[in-house]
Amino acid sequence: MADLTETTPGWLAPEELESARARMPVLYVDAVPVRVDDRGEVTHVGLLLRIGPDGAVSRALVSGRVLHHERVRDALLRHLEKDLGPVALPRVPASPQPFTIAEYFPTHGITPYHDPRQHAVSLAYVVPVAGDCRPRQDALDFVWFTPQEAASAVVQQEMPGGHGHLLKQALAHVGYVAS
Amino acid sequence: MADLTETTPGWLAPEELESARARMPVLYVDAVPVRVDDRGEVTHVGLLLRIGPDGAVSRALVSGRVLHHERVRDALLRHLEKDLGPVALPRVPASPQPFTIAEYFPTHGITPYHDPRQHAVSLAYVVPVAGDCRPRQDALDFVWFTPQEAASAVVQQEMPGGHGHLLKQALAHVGYVAS
Amino acid sequence: MADLTETTPGWLAPEELESARARMPVLYVDAVPVRVDDRGEVTHVGLLLRIGPDGAVSRALVSGRVLHHERVRDALLRHLEKDLGPVALPRVPASPQPFTIAEYFPTHGITPYHDPRQHAVSLAYVVPVAGDCRPRQDALDFVWFTPQEAASAVVQQEMPGGHGHLLKQALAHVGYVAS
Amino acid sequence: MADLTETTPGWLAPEELESARARMPVLYVDAVPVRVDDRGEVTHVGLLLRIGPDGAVSRALVSGRVLHHERVRDALLRHLEKDLGPVALPRVPASPQPFTIAEYFPTHGITPYHDPRQHAVSLAYVVPVAGDCRPRQDALDFVWFTPQEAASAVVQQEMPGGHGHLLKQALAHVGYVAS
Numbered sequence: 001m002a003d004l005t006e007t008t009p010g011w012l013a014p015e016e017l018e019s020a021r022a023r024m025p026v027l028y029v030d031a032v033p034v035r036v037d038d039r040g041e042v043t044h045v046g047l048l049l050r051i052g053p054d055g056a057v058s059r060a061l062v063s064g065r066v067l068h069h070e071r072v073r074d075a076l077l078r079h080l081e082k083d084l085g086p087v088a089l090p091r092v093p094a095s096p097q098p099f100t101i102a103e104y105f106p107t108h109g110i111t112p113y114h115d116p117r118q119h120a121v122s123l124a125y126v127v128p129v130a131g132d133c134r135p136r137q138d139a140l141d142f143v144w145f146t147p148q149e150a151a152s153a154v155v156q157q158e159m160p161g162g163h164g165h166l167l168k169q170a171l172a173h174v175g176y177v178a179s
Numbered sequence: 180m181a182d183l184t185e186t187t188p189g190w191l192a193p194e195e196l197e198s199a200r201a202r203m204p205v206l207y208v209d210a211v212p213v214r215v216d217d218r219g220e221v222t223h224v225g226l227l228l229r230i231g232p233d234g235a236v237s238r239a240l241v242s243g244r245v246l247h248h249e250r251v252r253d254a255l256l257r258h259l260e261k262d263l264g265p266v267a268l269p270r271v272p273a274s275p276q277p278f279t280i281a282e283y284f285p286t287h288g289i290t291p292y293h294d295p296r297q298h299a300v301s302l303a304y305v306v307p308v309a310g311d312c313r314p315r316q317d318a319l320d321f322v323w324f325t326p327q328e329a330a331s332a333v334v335q336q337e338m339p340g341g342h343g344h345l346l347k348q349a350l351a352h353v354g355y356v357a358s
Numbered sequence: 359m360a361d362l363t364e365t366t367p368g369w370l371a372p373e374e375l376e377s378a379r380a381r382m383p384v385l386y387v388d389a390v391p392v393r394v395d396d397r398g399e400v401t402h403v404g405l406l407l408r409i410g411p412d413g414a415v416s417r418a419l420v421s422g423r424v425l426h427h428e429r430v431r432d433a434l435l436r437h438l439e440k441d442l443g444p445v446a447l448p449r450v451p452a453s454p455q456p457f458t459i460a461e462y463f464p465t466h467g468i469t470p471y472h473d474p475r476q477h478a479v480s481l482a483y484v485v486p487v488a489g490d491c492r493p494r495q496d497a498l499d500f501v502w503f504t505p506q507e508a509a510s511a512v513v514q515q516e517m518p519g520g521h522g523h524l525l526k527q528a529l530a531h532v533g534y535v536a537s
Numbered sequence: 538m539a540d541l542t543e544t545t546p547g548w549l550a551p552e553e554l555e556s557a558r559a560r561m562p563v564l565y566v567d568a569v570p571v572r573v574d575d576r577g578e579v580t581h582v583g584l585l586l587r588i589g590p591d592g593a594v595s596r597a598l599v600s601g602r603v604l605h606h607e608r609v610r611d612a613l614l615r616h617l618e619k620d621l622g623p624v625a626l627p628r629v630p631a632s633p634q635p636f637t638i639a640e641y642f643p644t645h646g647i648t649p650y651h652d653p654r655q656h657a658v659s660l661a662y663v664v665p666v667a668g669d670c671r672p673r674q675d676a677l678d679f680v681w682f683t684p685q686e687a688a689s690a691v692v693q694q695e696m697p698g699g700h701g702h703l704l705k706q707a708l709a710h711v712g713y714v715a716s
Contacts, residue, residue: 020381023378023426024378024425025385025426027385034273039256039271065382066479069463070383073220074218091270092219094213094220094305094307095353095458096353097352097456099455100712101430101455103429112712119426119427121430128273169710169712172705173706174273174274174275175275175648177702199561202605203557203564203604206658245658246561246562247656275637277638279531279632280635280660290533300609300660351526351527351531352527352531354469354527356470356523356530358523394628394631396614399610399631431576431577435576450577451577452711453710453711486628532633
């Protein structure tokens, strides 16, 4: 769950963000980018390849904070564009109902989700993406996997913080379950 | 809920359909065609203008039977193409989870849904439509309404059998409620 | 959306809450208390009768903040017990998926939801309540309405901030739509 | 997916059921019985132990046909009582929205769901069960498993026809994913 410290007026300064994170849950969105065929069936799932602050290589969903006075669907679009580039053509769902919520705790073991920096609650959406995806920001690459590959142990172990778990929940929601 | 008696081998002959309809619930799909903006927010709802067997003018959602050995998403696509034409470019949702189910009974008053011909249970989906819609078959016209217009008393009273009710449920699902 | 300023260590002091509210969206839960019959069908909706800081009488859903390091389902239980008393026996849903999210803005007109104090994003759940409800805290009374009564103009106009809207979305989700 | 041939007037005679099954999809309900704690969190999943027509031992969800002129929630209650006995106290969800639909085909490989007898489309619900469960009918036993046990390879391989898959989808819906 990467997010930059935005510097636009009205947003949180780094030390304020730090302080708020210690006091109240931070609202996030998680997007699972997918390719769908003409019938709407998911054929691929897209994952970001990242290098974390500790140098560890990992794969991640598109994820980030909802800002003050920002609509949830605008936050989704902003993070999708930030991570996938300006011509990814994401199709944010018509309904605001997330397929699940993910509760990230700084303490391990409360839920499958973990974020050492903060208590974050994320609204999770499956987002079909129709255009070209070009990773930006801190991502090295963006790779499409079949649902089978995405649910495999190899990919799952590269997804820390519970993102592998959330990916499997998204796959179950669209009708795919790893055997 | 119009459907033609299909004549492909393996499908029901008219008298068989009649017989089956009297004995078990018939599986349907209902699609609420919508226009969405770049953020995925619904801006318009599309309704078919129909003349019923009794000559009455009415507005309807896209609706029809699921055939033997047909996937639900294929039934959705088939009825959308049948009613909106071949270049409507419907985006059937990635998840098979309907936003609700509508239980149509031949008897009035059991549910808000009524179909004099049969007991039908319909899986209902909101389907963004990106292309040109040209009504075919038995529809006279296909008209886009704003959510406010679609939920208005004028339009609602033109939607028999509970389709006005189902439309309002769809609007509530995407965040719009008539005041 | 009432909430007390909790004084447990680690929670926000009043001035800190004020500051955080001005900088980031605050995570809320909204619960729609319902009575269901043996078949699970909603027969009644429960609403709190409140007197606001300005003396205005209003009806409200159960609503409140999610605290730092608190699970969403614990926040739901805490606010339900706070508002309905200790023997209400609420049945928090097994799935964390809310039926919708409500985005409350301090500015009017962005969404149907409004909260003059803050930008709050609320996860909304329908919660069957099996026991006795005794309003506590700042509520004068807690009254059960039929779905028809709850969706009526009389009750709707007593529900400020978009709670009437959210109630109608909840009713649509459980299959009821006002005609 | 067991169902008896009911003999009440208006229902299908065995040969008619056979005929209808060859011509149109049959509407089913699948219920995943769960135990929940006071916070609504799923602690156990209940599975029927069955001996199939071929003598094979298997575990199954509660499953069966929706009858002509029967409400979906009544079909759920009827099959839950038939399989779990009269004092199971199932809490059928307030919303008719299933967490997914399962499309059972007589042909293997179209979906993860398979029923050699017919094309069936099932509405799937998670149903908290509060009372005592006493298997009736053709079930030998009814056993509660933790989510971890239920998702294990041992239990999964005892669930034919895709019920293991559907169980995992239900677990994902309530926030549990097998690692």
